[in-house]
Amino acid sequence: MSSDPWALFSAWMAEAEAAEPVDANAMALATAGSDGLPDVRVVLLKGYDPRGLVFYTNAESAKGEQLLANPQAATVLYWKSLGRQIRARGPVSRVTIEEADAYFESRHRDSRIGAVASRQSRPLLDRPTLMAEVAALSEKYENGPVPRPEHWLGFRIAPVQLEFWQNGAYRLHDRVRFTREGDGWARARLYP
Numbered sequence: 644m645s646s647d648p649w650a651l652f653s654a655w656m657a658e659a660e661a662a663e664p665v666d667a668n669a670m671a672l673a674t675a676g677s678d679g680l681p682d683v684r685v686v687l688l689k690g691y692d693p694r695g696l697v698f699y700t701n702a703e704s705a706k707g708e709q710l711l712a713n714p715q716a717a718t719v720l721y722w723k724s725l726g727r728q729i730r731a732r733g734p735v736s737r738v739t740i741e742e743a744d745a746y747f748e749s750r751h752r753d754s755r756i757g758a759v760a761s762r763q764s765r766p767l768l769d770r771p772t773l774m775a776e777v778a779a780l781s782e783k784y785e786n787g788p789v790p791r792p793e794h795w796l797g798f799r800i801a802p803v804q805l806e807f808w809q810n811g812a813y814r815l816h817d818r819v820r821f822t823r824e825g826d827g828w829a830r831a832r833l834y835p
Contacts (some may be wrong), residue, residue, distance in 0.1 A: 704763035726810030738797030747791035
């Protein structure tokens with residue numbers, strides 16, 4: 644395995660995208676509530692570079708509120724067909740407004756309408772209520788851009804650890820962990 648975690652991350656992501664045509668960028672995201680209980684859900688990785696892993700969400704959702712109150716997270720990308728996973732954990736910060744605007748604008752129009760309509764994680768009376776809101780917003784923005792809601796943000800996990808796991812015969816998996824040390828990374832092989 645590479646001594647550069649980001650080069651290895653890029654290589655594994657490229658192989659995953661070739662092998663897993665549907666949502667190779669799906670990752671489980673773990674946060675913690677104010678009660679200390681962990682919470683996990685699947686989100687989509689929308690960008691990565693040496694600054695960290697980026698995903699977008701409604702900041703008024705459960706995960707958004709948890710991240711704003713306790714800006715730390717852990718995540719895992721798992722590709723069963725490849726027998727691989729990448730784990731990361733670290734502090735979380737918001738991406739810039741410019742990054743959030745650019746990504747929001749790149750989304751399909753219906754996805755932008757959905758993001759505006761959804762009061763993510765809040766109780767919903769019934770599905771027709773949501774669909775009526777989607778229809779009203781579609782009509783409202785029929786001839787113009789769909790603006791990004793202020794509460795729809797991007798978050799970046801700046802890993803302090805990245806672990807690369809590859810399935811091994813007889814459960815003798817190959818595990819390599821990179822731990823942030825100053826401007827560099829310490830690399831250690833772990834027992835399965």
